[in-house]
Amino acid sequence: MNVKDKLYKNQGIHVITAIFTVEQGITKVLLVKRKNEPFLGDWILTGGALYNNEDLMEGAKREISEKTGIKNIEIYQFGVFGRVDRSPIMRMVAVSYIGVIDSKRVEVLRETLRTSNADWFPIDKVPPLGYDHNEILVEALKELQKKIVSSTILKSLFPGVFSLPELQKVYEAILGMKLDRRNFRKKMLSLDLIEDTGETAKFEGKKPAKQYRFKKKIEEKKVF
Amino acid sequence: MNVKDKLYKNQGIHVITAIFTVEQGITKVLLVKRKNEPFLGDWILTGGALYNNEDLMEGAKREISEKTGIKNIEIYQFGVFGRVDRSPIMRMVAVSYIGVIDSKRVEVLRETLRTSNADWFPIDKVPPLGYDHNEILVEALKELQKKIVSSTILKSLFPGVFSLPELQKVYEAILGMKLDRRNFRKKMLSLDLIEDTGETAKFEGKKPAKQYRFKKKIEEKKVF
DNA sequence: ATTATAAGCGTAATAACAACACTTGTCAAT
DNA sequence: ATTGACAAGTGTTGTTATTACGCTTATAAT
Numbered sequence: 001m002n003v004k005d006k007l008y009k010n011q012g013i014h015v016i017t018a019i020f021t022v023e024q025g026i027t028k029v030l031l032v033k034r035k036n037e038p039f040l041g042d043w044i045l046t047g048g049a050l051y052n053n054e055d056l057m058e059g060a061k062r063e064i065s066e067k068t069g070i071k072n073i074e075i076y077q078f079g080v081f082g083r084v085d086r087s088p089i090m091r092m093v094a095v096s097y098i099g100v101i102d103s104k105r106v107e108v109l110r111e112t113l114r115t116s117n118a119d120w121f122p123i124d125k126v127p128p129l130g131y132d133h134n135e136i137l138v139e140a141l142k143e144l145q146k147k148i149v150s151s152t153i154l155k156s157l158f159p160g161v162f163s164l165p166e167l168q169k170v171y172e173a174i175l176g177m178k179l180d181r182r183n184f185r186k187k188m189l190s191l192d193l194i195e196d197t198g199e200t201a202k203f204e205g206k207k208p209a210k211q212y213r214f215k216k217k218i219e220e221k222k223v224f
Numbered sequence: 225m226n227v228k229d230k231l232y233k234n235q236g237i238h239v240i241t242a243i244f245t246v247e248q249g250i251t252k253v254l255l256v257k258r259k260n261e262p263f264l265g266d267w268i269l270t271g272g273a274l275y276n277n278e279d280l281m282e283g284a285k286r287e288i289s290e291k292t293g294i295k296n297i298e299i300y301q302f303g304v305f306g307r308v309d310r311s312p313i314m315r316m317v318a319v320s321y322i323g324v325i326d327s328k329r330v331e332v333l334r335e336t337l338r339t340s341n342a343d344w345f346p347i348d349k350v351p352p353l354g355y356d357h358n359e360i361l362v363e364a365l366k367e368l369q370k371k372i373v374s375s376t377i378l379k380s381l382f383p384g385v386f387s388l389p390e391l392q393k394v395y396e397a398i399l400g401m402k403l404d405r406r407n408f409r410k411k412m413l414s415l416d417l418i419e420d421t422g423e424t425a426k427f428e429g430k431k432p433a434k435q436y437r438f439k440k441k442i443e444e445k446k447v448f
Numbered sequence: 449a450t451t452a453t454a455a456g457c458g459t460a461a462t463a464a465c466a467a468c469a470c471t472t473g474t475c476a477a478t
Numbered sequence: 479a480t481t482g483a484c485a486a487g488t489g490t491t492g493t494t495a496t497t498a499c500g501c502t503t504a505t506a507a508t
Binding site: 387388389405406409428429430431432433434 | 483484485486487488489
Binding site for chain 3: 163164165181182185204206207208209210
């Protein structure tokens, strides 16, 4: 191997996704457990090495499918992590994504070739992860908080109808703060992402809540 | 080479920077001309392959220095481009940056090992570029337009003092629109990025303009 | 019927943004 | 020295978005 080879060769690309869900007001992230070196036994975010014959997002989705069985998840790119020493084997640059899914609707979290396990962790109870995945997770959560304000990224949690108080609880779990009921309603309705179904849901000893659904069309917001 | 090798091996990382300047109300981007295959003779953005022993931004700055002689430029990461066929030689993923520099202060744009030339192109007169650099440039310009609103990315164009009308002309060139003089002043002063020097500049047969400078400290804006 | 609970609805105060008109300091022409 | 042209400086008003907060209403349990 000559000098130039040492400079350029043996590089690779990771595609990493932080998959979130919300259960009973707790925001959780999906982690898998490695059963090979490096980081054998460590929990990490779902992801792996990009193949040469696939685009970035394609690769990220394949890795999700392989490691967790989850298909048809919508994911959003948000950052790149490339510190020289982030992988001990060879020089890897990680292209990272976020996604949201309803944990109750996930098929099965099965044992795979390279991971022995998969589980949901509350975001404030995440153990030290392999690679630089703690760092990636921090940024991923920030990105998720940004995204929910004006996108339909939460649609997967509410594929059918839902009430605004239900939706608000998820927002509060992700943002980590309480929101005003009346202002939340006003904001959501003005964003034009959801629509009234005309139906109401009744349970418990309370006033029935109106049922909404996410609209089909997504309209992009202008920067100026 | 076995199947696994074909999937994973021979990947690399590009670090690409779109360097902008503004001259007489015209936004321009710095391009260099390739003198090797692939894309021999084509203009491209500054950049190249990342070395194994450098972090991403470090690599981007090294490439800028090597290809144009520019040092001490501040750059900002903004996106990743990884289409399977974006490079004809091997699988390359491009991590991209933007930067701004005063073309009048650039040392020299010299012939280099792998580029024969470097020149500033008005952004609406950019030729078809090598690789996917036209695509990258489009996104880079969008990012620049976002960044100038609330960062000191333009500081390099105004290392000393400047008047608000001067600054406004640069904003208008980059945004491609006219701005209201009074609202622009109000906005800039409220952003807390610049400060009054107490001095005025007099030239031409007009009212002297107050002189401002960028503040030393940069304060981050909160998301919420 | 009464009460507790959480949903729905409305309004006032404030802050951010957009639109717009007049005054002022300099040079050049007279 | 007066006047005109020019671009810089400044202030006000209307609109829209955000925040804060109070009252009413539908249900189940008693």
